[in-house]
Amino acid sequence: MIRDITIGQYYQTESVLHRLDPRTKLMGTLVFIISMFLADTWIGYALSAVYLAAIIRLSHVPVSFIVRGLKAVMILLLISVGFNLFLTNGEHEIISFWIFHITWEGIRQAFFMAIRLIFLIMGSSLMTLTTTPNQLTDGLETGLGWMKKLHVPVHEISMMMSIALRFIPILVDETDKIMKAQMARGADFESGNLIERAKSLVPILVPLFISSFRRATDLAMAMEARCYHGGENRTRMKPLRYENRDRLAYLVMAFYMAAMIALRSLL
Amino acid sequence: MGIIKAIKLTYDYIKRDEEGNPDGVKRAVDHVDIDIEAGEFVAVLGHNGSGKSTLAKHMNALLLPTEGTIFIGEKDTSDEDNLWDVRKTAGMVFQNPDNQIIGTVVEEDVGFGPENIGVPTEEIWKRVDESLKAVGMTAYRYHSPNKLSGGQKQRVAIAGVMAMRPKCIVLDEPTAMLDPNGRKEVLRTVRELNRKEHITVVLITHYMEEVIEADRVFVMDDGRIVMEGTPQEVFGRTQEMKDYRLDVPQVTELSWELKQDGLPLSDGILTIDQFVDEIMELYNGGNGRGDAGAVEAPGMETAQR
């Protein structure tokens, strides 16, 4: 199951989306997230669905790959849908028992909530799927450069993020290996009550932490050996520069946002 | 003075107790003197805990000597002003291929070093292209390092060091975690850099196969350099190697044992060719070449005991 996490993974292919400036994509993600909170009608959701579908198409990332990423957050999705389904009060009651009421409004609410979450996850995973962590770091660093004046260590934070992203697949593999190794020693992760199950995680988590620390020490040394000394006097292999496609993208975003706002205030 | 010169280099690890107070000292490197010329291919052989990795870390100023001095490109590593020069002169490749690659795309990782030392963008691209070519990884430049084999990852790490244009590469057990094919791949790459680009190579290892083609071998034990010489000289002292519980090639071991049995073979035979030639000469000896027969005669008596 852990192999299904696609959030934070990069999908190697050629597309316009891959070539866009990371700052454009960061802004695009932000715009999309805001737009999801603006939508509250069928037409609004339909518009964002079309918008999202178009972007996915442009990204050349297979839909199945993006959908797979949803599996990991299924539980979160079910919980929020459940809450909305059972706990929304409304006039058109369908079924009612104890404190639970399923109402027509509840169904609608749950449905919208599900759509909203799914779109949010798909939209934001597109960002990382089409942007290498290094570009993402560069984007964040430049995009948030103004925060340096407020003494926020922007470079350091973005470097940490990018390293974290690089090591996710490695740690996922490692978790898998440790789990198997403990299973070979008779460990059981599937049965028992909640406390027993939580306890059974110790033999996985401890080795995982230890190995992460070891990797961190190694990596720090390797970075130092390659003359890393923070963001000062650093040059860029791939400096960020807005191209025409970025300007076009901003224009598209503006139109989309305007349409969403218009829909919300008009309908 | 050579490109790497250590004079009475000593390093003590300070052991600490649970509260972090000093609690004894472990001498990892003990008065080591070495002098490595530019363009040499030097191997350091020794067990885990023999101090060879600690020595390697001094060559990149990752560790500073407790006593003694080490000069890299004639610069004293203890002087903080020399730090970046030292690291630019001697690049370092580590054991674990996963834990030294920073970039998520091969070419971005190779560019990491030049970025850190402030190389202009265009120049970075040039260096990345050249370095990837030098290690034969150009075809993989857009790949994610996670999808590469161990040997390929190490070649990327080497390219990352090459992009900083060092005069010398120090490899700290670069093959310990690789399979035989990966090991060969990395060795071939390193040898080529040494021959074609005239990069000085310091290879730290415990695999004897890897030191056979070095110009010079240092054997370390318990923080000291206990043997030094060409591979032939070092492996020729087979008994000593065995005492340090280090491997020698099977061909060297076999000829050494046959020599104990009285066959007149050369010391430190490293290749099958040489061994087979010498044995065949003994076998066919007497019918023709005079001096082969001359050395052979006393040997045979002992062998026939």
Next chain:
Amino acid sequence: MAIELKDVSYVYGAGTPMEVRALDHVSLTIPDGQFIGLIGHTGSGKSTLIQHLNGLIKATEGDILYNGRSIYAEGFSMKELRSKVGLVFQYPEHQLFETDVFTDVCFGPKNLGLDKEEIQARAREALELVGMDASYDEASPFELSGGQKRRVAIAGVLAMKPEVLILDEPTAGLDPKGRDEILDQVALLHKERGNTVVLVSHSMEDVAKYVDRIIVMNHGRAVFDGTPKEVFRHYKELEQIGLAAPQVTYIVHRLKEQGFPIDGDITTVEEARRAILEGIRNRK
């Protein structure tokens, strides 16, 4: 009492462009008490194969019998299988997690639901078997040397008293001294306890010294299976799949080609030494 693989295949990513056939119709029998070397380069399927033997991976086709019973049959206890077929993974020291050596080794037997006395007796015995005396019991596993950590990790599996012991590259990353210690220890175990041992390795030279039988894997298939002598006869084919026979095999074959009277089936330095001495003594 044996493990039998019947036409076992394992395919992952089936139906996608990334489909990989990690095992391709493998059939073989691992009888009791044998010492087997399993050889192949990375990606040859050897790691996948051994994980089938204790049920960590389920074959996509074919069947595996343990003592005549299918391990995929209903009611077959995987937990019991895992205690009978002990698997020591590569770099096993990475799974140590307890605060002291002894408690860590107790983890396996504890999972088997044994009583406290039995658990402790087994842990002690397993640690003795790998040459770690009681003075290390209280030590944190992380204070030990690399070779010691690995031996503790192996003890962690031995404490379950498996009938079959599988070791996935137990010498990876160790220096020659550590490597010899581990291999000698395993050989001793095989001799004294009569366990079946499967040793996964890259190194023919290591394996040739110890094992009764070598299985060579390539592209998910068992391509050679026989005694070391039988397998090394194919040294030219082995080279083609990126493996090599011990150097001494090459020496012997070269001598033979040049007309030296020597048996081509020699696999160790000691055998070569005797044969060469004899050849020279008997010349003319």
